Amino acid sequence: MTIYIDFDYKCHVSDDGTMREFDVSFFEGKCVEFIEGYRYVPAGETWEREDGEMFNGEMIAPWKDYSRLYLAQLEYEVEQYKIALTEIEIALGVTSE
């Protein structure tokens, strides 16, 4: 999936004109809130955390609380399931009631 990273390696789903574009399979099927809670450091690059610790790319790790991102993705997948189920029911001319 195409994502965009800013100067701090934080991920975005759209480019504000200053970001770099990457195709990262890790984010396939992920909702916006999940994606934009992550940091992607490409191979060969290095990111320095606020406390001075260095991290080498490739690294994909959350910068927002992971439990919140996990929940957001879970809710998104449930919603996707509901949408798919509805589409199937419509196609079959049946309902779940």
Next chain:
Amino acid sequence: MIFNMVGGGAGGAGGGATLVVSSPANVSVTVSKDDKSYTKNSGSLGSTTFKGLATGTWTVTISGNGQTATRTIEITADYAITIAFFSASINITYPANSTCVVTNSNGQTVASDTNATSSTKTWTATVSATGTYTITATATDGSGKSKSQSVSITADGQSKTVTLSYELHLFESGVGLAEGYSVETTGYISMNVTTNKITLTHTADSTDGQAYFTPPIDCSSYSKLTVIATQTEVQDMYSETLIRLLTTPTAAQTAAAAASSKLNLTGATTVTIDLSSIEELLYLNVGCFRSTDCEITDILFT
């Protein structure tokens, strides 16, 4: 001749310092500086006190019985201090059963806290000046474990966050796997574990295999994962070895992971993963996808 100097009188300006001169008895004692000069007799006790002396170098002369002796002494009667309304905070998370101390660049303790619980603790230290502060957590179980980190405070109202944790050397070359942990595999790989390395070898072409460590790691205790590994064999451009943190021991290649990193195509890779936003119990998983082989020589949680 012996000097004793004490602090200036109370009340601020004009107090000066007090100089006590010990000398032979009944001699003339003179202290002088610039255009000021004071003379007293040392008396039967040989002790002469001069009060109200200003900061600077004073000359002390005793004379008597046809003899004279002179010494100089540096007197400090004035002190200066700068004080302003300043407050900055350092938000600190540190390990269970530990003490935590914040010191300034002079080594003076400016704040401290104690965690007697079995969970990490978060507290806020308030500092009243700019500068570099060192935060140190020390285990109280006698193990000697300690971790320090420094922050720089540069402005009033600033807030910094520090997370301290003691390390878990899950696998160390020359030592082996940490006590209490095991590593297992699933899929088409075989594994050989020595004290020097963990070797994963694919057992069939175009297949996947995974190794995972149990029990899961409490990531709330650490802020960084470092893995040193070498991908020793790849089948084709679709092959990859992933180092992942998962909510389950194993997962498909495209499944959601809390964090992930990929080994370099050739040569040793030092994988580093930021754990500072992960508080969960997660499994460390090494996924060998599409028949890759690898050797792991070090796994460190800090």
